[in-house]
Amino acid sequence: MSDLKIAKTDWEPASGLIITHISGDLEKDDVIRWEQSLHEALDRIEDGGTFRIFVNLHGFTALNLDAHKHFRTIVPLTLADYGWKVGYVAMFEEDADKLVLSNKRNIRCVAAAHCHQDETKIEKYESLYSSQNERFFTDPQKAEAWIRSIA
Structure with missing residues (x-):
């Protein structure tokens, strides 16, 4: 069990990166x-803007089912508000079909990098759900470098 807890989001307006x-x-x-923190950062994006996102989950462990249940839908549902369908949502066909994409304040997500330490899961996601504008990584530095390289 680690005492180090990180739960934060930063918005870089100059680079258009969350x-x-x-x-x-x-x-x-x-x-x-x-x-x-994620919603507060998204609220700082100008109306009609675009953004790229680096979702760094590396080292995250939910200590109980309640924490996990709350956590698991945050990224897919939040990004759907900005016109983005996270690739791995396709694993859950019924949920994927019900997912409504919108453009809150006319803001759009244009690229996403996801990072997590579970190599088996990430290799599967990368092989099945990656695209030109969405990738899955186990190395946070590689994920950040990739998302920063996306125009």
């Missing part, structure tokens, strides 16, 4: 704090 990071052994309250 970096959201959650890591450590976390309870539901920590997940809620991270979710709030």
Whole structure:
């Protein structure tokens, strides 16, 4: 069990990049704090703007089912509000068919990098769900370098 907890999101307006990071052994309250930071950063994007996102989950562990249940839908549902369908949503056909994409304040997500330490899961996601504008990584530095390279 790690004492280091990270639950934060930064918006870089000059580069149009959101970096959201959650890591450590976390309870539901920590997940809620991270979710709030994500929404606060998205609220800082100008109306009609675009953004790229680096979702860094490397080192994250939900300490209980309640934390996991709350966590698992945050990224897909939040990005759907900005016109983005996360690739791995396709694994859940019924949910994928119900997912409604919109453009909150006419803002659009144009690229996404996801990072997590589970090599088996990430290799599967990368092989099945990656695209020109969405990739899955186990190395946070490679993920950040890739998303920063996307115009």
